[in-house]
Amino acid sequence: MTTVLRKLLPLLLALCLSPVALAGETLRVLTWPGYADPDWVQAFESRFKVSVEVTFVGSDDEMWERANSKAFDVIAANTAELQRYIDRELVVPLRLANVPNTQQQSARFRSTANIPGITRKGVPYAVPFTYSAMGIIYNRKLVPKAPASINALWDPKYRGKVLAYNGSSHNFSLAALSLGVSDPFHLSQPQFVQAENRLKQLRDSALVFYSKPEQVVELFRTKEVALVWANYGDQQVQQLEKAGADIGYVIPKEGALAWLDCWAVMRGAKNRALAEAWINFTLTPEVSAQLTARQGLANTLASGGGGGARPEDKLIWLEPVEDYPRRTQYWEHLMAGSDKAR
Incomplete structure (x- = not known):
């Protein structure tokens, strides 16, 4: 029955x-x-x-x-x-x-x-409808082998050839993941300071911090870009492929914010x-x-x-963070050139 x-x-x-x-x-x-x-x-x-x-x-x-x-x-x-x-x-x-x-x-x-x-x-x-993972886009002409780790964004050999996203909350979570923090959304005070220093390093080595995916397409046309932290994920992949860019896309071993x-x-x-x-x-x-x-x-x-994202890829669904205003304030100071955002 x-x-x-x-x-x-x-x-x-x-x-x-x-x-x-x-x-x-x-x-x-x-x-x-x-x-x-x-x-x-x-x-x-x-x-x-x-x-x-x-x-x-x-x-x-x-x-x-x-x-x-x-x-x-x-x-x-x-x-x-x-x-x-x-x-x-x-x-x-x-x-x-x-x-x-x-x-x-x-x-x-x-x-x-x-x-x-x-x-x-x-x-x-609620019922899930659509998603996008913030993986890493790589230029096959400059990066012949797919990067395995988030830490590729900090690799000295790609200095001045990385595009990162201009966003406070996501960037602190990204930095935390690169440091091995298990919960990137709820940082303790020591973890927050470590993430801040990590972002300072990224600020000093990145080519540009972009806001819109269209900026990435234009930068691919005019600059030597090796890696992109893809805040817009699959949308950026689609745009770059339509523009004729020879790219790959990977979810790093630490997982991707999504x-x-x-x-x-x-x-x-x-x-x-x-x-x-x-x-x-x-x-x-x-x-x-x-x-x-x-x-x-x-x-x-x-x-x-x-x-x-493949079934075996690790996706880390976004959660509310410990302090949105604090992350925003510190990020704005970093982007303004301050070495210490206090």
């Missing part, structure tokens, strides 16, 4: 989420550009006979501000941010039985207990079933494949996930 019910479950869910059950509703989606393309929205509206209102944001701060208005049904937030949404009770536990396409995700993403930030007391509050955007249902959702139907829809092979092809972002499905 159990086997029969398991086989019938997808059909029963389809009936529960049928267009008749949801007809006339309006789904309010708060998300990032590229996560709700017009043709996807149109297909969802046609399938469920509903309307979809999409609001795009450009930063985590804007996402937080809008989410607090409680005027949305479903939201896409990263794992480093989700905990405060759960703390504020802005999102509700997910009924994974209503999101059967999670069974098509790779094992890395089905094991939600191993992803910090998306569960609370063993209860899932952001993971997840769908969650807002507490104020007018129809939880409709919100869950949207999440399930975005996990179809068709939509997920288009996400990768259009945005250069890896999706979470077991087939055609795209991206540079």
Whole structure:
């Protein structure tokens, strides 16, 4: 009997989420550009006979501000941010039985207990949708063998040929990983000082600290670049390959920091079933494949996930850090040329 019910479950869910059950509703989606393309929205509206209102944001701060208005049904937030949404009770536990396409995700993403930030007391509050690992891009003409370690960014032979990212929080975590710190998001005072000194070394040896991925493409054209710490991961790989750069991409042995955007249902959702139907829809092979092809972002499905991360690669999902303002202050001092950011 159990086997029969398991086989019938997808059909029963389809009936529960049928267009008749949801007809006339309006789904309010708060998300990032590229996560709700017009043709996807149109297909969802046609399938469920509903309307979809999409609001795009450009930063985590804007996402937080809008989410607090409680005027949305479903939201896409990263794992480093989700905990405060759960703390504020802005999102509700997910009924994974209503999101059967999670069974098509790779094992890395089905094991939600191993992803910090998306569960609370063993209860899932979000479903992974897309991610990007901050690996290392290397110029095959200057670096014939893929670098194995993060510490290649500090290798004297690449002095003046490294592009690093101009970001305070991520850079302290990167420096901590290079020093062998097991938890790069919660640094003790001695670890913080060590990371600060490590970043000073990187500052003095890097060619440029970039902010946008397009800058890296231009620098590849005009400068001698050996290594890039790829804050934008697969998107940068795609851009450089399209520009004709002869590059490789690697996840170092220490692991790579990685952001993971997840769908969650807002507490104020007018129809939880409709919100869950949207999440399930975005996990179809068709939509997920288009996400990768259009945005250069890896999706979470077991087939055609795209991206540079292999199942055996170590990804370190971003978490809230011990002190955002402190990291920002110290980084700004370092970038201003101060040897001691105190």
